[in-house]
Amino acid sequence: MMSKLAIILIIFLGAAALIASSAAYTVEEGTQVILTQFGNPVKSVPDAGLHFKTPFIQEAHHLEKRLLPWDGASESMQTKDKKRINIDVWARWRIVDPMTFFIKVRTEQQGQKILDNLVDSAIQNVVARHNLIDVVRKSNDELIYETEELERTEADRVLGQGRDDVEKEILAGVDLEEYGMELVRVRIKRVNYVASVREAVYKRMISERLRIARLFESEAQEDKNRIVGQTQKELDQIEGEMEQRSAEIRGEANAKVIQLTAEAYSRSPEFFEFLRRLEVFKTALGTDTRLILSTESDLLRLLKNPNASPLPSDQ
Amino acid sequence: MREVSDSNRLILHEEFRKMSSRKGFSNRRGGFGDRDDLDWDAAARWGRSGFFLLPILALLMAGWSSVYRIEASDEGVVLRFGKQVTTVPPGLHVKLPWPIDTVYEVPVQRIQTLEFGFETQRPGRVTQYAPKSEGDLAVAEMLTGDLNLGHVEWIVQYRVKDPLEFLFKVGNTEPIIGKALRPEGGSNVNPAVPDTIRDVSESVMRKLVGDSSIDYVLTIGREQIAEQAETLIQEELDSFEAGVDIDTVKLQTTSPPTEAVQDAFQEVNRARQKKEQVVNEALGERNSIIPAARGAKDQAIAEAEGYQNRVVLETKGEINAFLAQLTEYEKAPEVTRQRLYLEAMEEILSQTGEKIIIDDSVGGLVPLLDLNRRAAPSPQNRGTTSSQQNRGERP
Numbered sequence: 001m002m003s004k005l006a007i008i009l010i011i012f013l014g015a016a017a018l019i020a021s022s023a024a025y026t027v028e029e030g031t032q033v034i035l036t037q038f039g040n041p042v043k044s045v046p047d048a049g050l051h052f053k054t055p056f057i058q059e060a061h062h063l064e065k066r067l068l069p070w071d072g073a074s075e076s077m078q079t080k081d082k083k084r085i086n087i088d089v090w091a092r093w094r095i096v097d098p099m100t101f102f103i104k105v106r107t108e109q110q111g112q113k114i115l116d117n118l119v120d121s122a123i124q125n126v127v128a129r130h131n132l133i134d135v136v137r138k139s140n141d142e143l144i145y146e147t148e149e150l151e152r153t154e155a156d157r158v159l160g161q162g163r164d165d166v167e168k169e170i171l172a173g174v175d176l177e178e179y180g181m182e183l184v185r186v187r188i189k190r191v192n193y194v195a196s197v198r199e200a201v202y203k204r205m206i207s208e209r210l211r212i213a214r215l216f217e218s219e220a221q222e223d224k225n226r227i228v229g230q231t232q233k234e235l236d237q238i239e240g241e242m243e244q245r246s247a248e249i250r251g252e253a254n255a256k257v258i259q260l261t262a263e264a265y266s267r268s269p270e271f272f273e274f275l276r277r278l279e280v281f282k283t284a285l286g287t288d289t290r291l292i293l294s295t296e297s298d299l300l301r302l303l304k305n306p307n308a309s310p311l312p313s314d315q
Numbered sequence: 316m317r318e319v320s321d322s323n324r325l326i327l328h329e330e331f332r333k334m335s336s337r338k339g340f341s342n343r344r345g346g347f348g349d350r351d352d353l354d355w356d357a358a359a360r361w362g363r364s365g366f367f368l369l370p371i372l373a374l375l376m377a378g379w380s381s382v383y384r385i386e387a388s389d390e391g392v393v394l395r396f397g398k399q400v401t402t403v404p405p406g407l408h409v410k411l412p413w414p415i416d417t418v419y420e421v422p423v424q425r426i427q428t429l430e431f432g433f434e435t436q437r438p439g440r441v442t443q444y445a446p447k448s449e450g451d452l453a454v455a456e457m458l459t460g461d462l463n464l465g466h467v468e469w470i471v472q473y474r475v476k477d478p479l480e481f482l483f484k485v486g487n488t489e490p491i492i493g494k495a496l497r498p499e500g501g502s503n504v505n506p507a508v509p510d511t512i513r514d515v516s517e518s519v520m521r522k523l524v525g526d527s528s529i530d531y532v533l534t535i536g537r538e539q540i541a542e543q544a545e546t547l548i549q550e551e552l553d554s555f556e557a558g559v560d561i562d563t564v565k566l567q568t569t570s571p572p573t574e575a576v577q578d579a580f581q582e583v584n585r586a587r588q589k590k591e592q593v594v595n596e597a598l599g600e601r602n603s604i605i606p607a608a609r610g611a612k613d614q615a616i617a618e619a620e621g622y623q624n625r626v627v628l629e630t631k632g633e634i635n636a637f638l639a640q641l642t643e644y645e646k647a648p649e650v651t652r653q654r655l656y657l658e659a660m661e662e663i664l665s666q667t668g669e670k671i672i673i674d675d676s677v678g679g680l681v682p683l684l685d686l687n688r689r690a691a692p693s694p695q696n697r698g699t700t701s702s703q704q705n706r707g708e709r710p
Contacts, residue, residue, distance in 0.1 A: 026396040026398075027397050027398075028397035028398075029399050029479075029483040030483035030484070031397075047398075048394075048397050048398035048399065049395075049396050049397060049398035050395075050397070065486075066483060066485055067485045067486060068486050068487070069487065069507065069510060069511065071514065074453075090514045092511075092555065132462065136458045136460065136462065136525040137460050137525055137526050138526050139526055143461055143528035144527070144535065145528050145530045146533075146535065147583075147587075150528070150530060163525060184555075185551075185554075185555075187515070187518035188518060189514060189517045189518050190453065190454075190457070190517065191458055191521065191525075192457070192458060192464075193464070198464065198572075201463065201464055202572060202573050202575065204463075205463050205571065205572075205579065206576055206578075207579075208579075209576075209579035209580055209583050210579055210582060213579075213582040213585070213586035216583065216589070216590045217586050219590055220590035220594065223590070223593070223597070224597040227598055228600070231597075231604055231605065235604060238605070238608040239608060239612065241612060242611065242616065243615075245615075245616045245619065246619035248619075249616065249620055249623050250623065253619075253623035253626045256627050257626050260627070260631060260634055261633075264634040264637060265634075268641050268644075268645075271644055271648075274655070274656075275637065275640070275655070278655060278656065278659035281659060281660075282663060285667045287666060287668040289667045289669070290669040290670075291669065291670045291671065292670075292671040292672075293671065295672060299660055
């Protein structure tokens with residue numbers, strides 16, 4: 001009898017548990033629930049915790065409340081300036097109106113599919129309206145180079161905010177309101193040339209660098225020549241100054257000599273001349289001089305005639 | 316360890332549930348089937364064999380699932396019927412049994428690293444890196460502001476700063492409904508967050524590199540780019556309420572896109588250094604020449620000045636000598652003059668090598684007196700002409 005009672009009890013408890021498990025449901029943090037009655041959505045439950053519904057009749061459908069990712073495939077497309085690029089974009093979205101979302105989209109995967117279509121076409125539209133530079137840059141700020149030789153300002157100008165604008169335009173181009181979804185952010189993840197163009201870019205980069213290398217080489221020669229020339233110039237200047245200065249000093253010295261002697265000798269030019277002549281004779285006539293003297297000369301007159309006047313006749 | 320015990324616990328729960336429902340069902344069937352026989356003995360036998368152990372087992376399990384441990388660097392987030400009620404620090408804790416309470420263990424202090432463009436295979440004293448895959452290259456290759464291509468590898472390190480935001484603000488579409496939140500513990504609590512950090516980091520890094528020159532990315536701008544990236548990534552993640560704190564962003568390898576391009580960049584460096592070398596050599600040459608020339612100049616000038624001093628002094632000396640002589644001469648001009656003349660003649664005649672004295676009365680060129688030796692015949696007028704020349708030199 002005891003066992004029979006126990007079995008009845010167990011059956012009762014099982015039934016109660018079955019009803020309870022159908023009546024109670026939990027909503028976890030980060031999720032929300034849509035209650036449906038015979039398939040029709042009747043209530044949205046946004047708050048986490050333990051909730052109750054009509055057992056067996058109502059059904060709870062869980063939906064994400066959190067920010068959800070979307071990552072598009074890398075798409076090849078053409079920019080306004082006819083450059084072919086691969087572009088890879090990600091987005092973040094969330095379910096803002098769970099009721100609408102449940103009716104029109106139902107699951108998050110379906111939501112992704114909607115984004116696939118809408119965002120991809122929005123990207124195509126926006127990219128086709130912009131030049132490549134708008135997708136790459138976000139400002140017209142001067143680019144900083146290691147050497148000024150590389151600085152060329154012929155680069156294309158960015159329209160407005162460049163990449164930021166492109167992202168905003170894509171975001172604005174996707175309207176998800178009717179799906180109960182909100183597109184929170186669109187960002188360009190990757191932009192790159194298509195493979196065939198990439199090779200050409202590598203080649204261009206190489207030639208650009210080699211051009212600079214050659215420039216450096218010829219500049220080296222230029223600088224060297226300039227330094228050598230400058231050195232020669234300074235050298236000439238120094239030597240010129242040297243010649244000039246020493247000539248001036250020597251000239252001054254000689255002038256001083258002339259001035260001094262002129263002053264002194266003008267007191268008796270006749271005596272000076274006399275002394276000088278004697279000096280000249282002394283220095284000019286040496287051991288290698290052959291002297292032919294006449295007995296008629298003043299000096300030797302006495303040799304012939306002791307009575308001759310001892311004084312030179314020409315004085 | 317912890318993850319294992321968690322999943323064990325889950326499995327046991329599952330087993331228990333399956334077991335109890337199966338027994339209950341077979342019991343019911345047994346009951347219906349035995350309505351005619353009323354084989355109560357069999358039921359009793361069966362009950363004795365273990366039926367009454369089940370509630371005890373259930374109690375044990377409930378007790379066991381109520382005790383849990385939070386690791387030292389983690390924080391526990393407790394949910395009651397899915398609603399967050401409290402967070403608990405590391406240590407041993409008690410909760411209401413499953414399915415009432417669930418606990419997420421979030422590593423709040425652990426710094427986690429995301430690698431971009433490369434993959435560490437085995438960290439260690441000599442860290443091993445995985446060979447670069449297509450995916451790595453796609454992450455690392457990016458357009459620069461001058462429409463060149465660069466190769467940039469970087470890391471992002473982050474920590475969980477708000478476990479609630481970390482768990483419940485950013486989601487993932489892969490495991491949805493019921494599976495989305497699983498108390499797994501460990502670093503994989505909410506994989507949507509690192510995915511989001513990856514996405515944000517890639518777009519931020521490209522945005523910064525896309526607004527820089529290739530030179531800036533490769534050399535001078537590395538630190539600045541990393542710094543700005545950290546700020547921008549943090550801002551974006553905060554706007555998503557991802558609940559993480561970006562600790563560091565560091566650029567690793569930054570290089571030209573291919574080997575060949577890299578060589579060309581090296582060529583520029585080489586040429587630049589060569590240029591410096593050539594210029595330095597020329598300057599060295601110049602530095603060795605110019606000071607020597609300056610020295611030579613100073614020397615020449617000093618010599619000229621020396622000459623100046625010397626000739627002026629000499630002249631002054633001569634003048635003084637002359638003036639002294641003049642004073643004496645003026646006292647007795649005729650005699651002095653004669654004396655000076657004769658003294659000079661004496662000196663001259665004594666030092667000249669060859670002297671020929673001719674006399675008019677002798678006639679012709681016959682020498683009268685040869686003082687030293689026999690001389691060769693010479694024209695008579697030679698002496699006079701030389702004497703005239705001498706006179707002509709002095710005014």
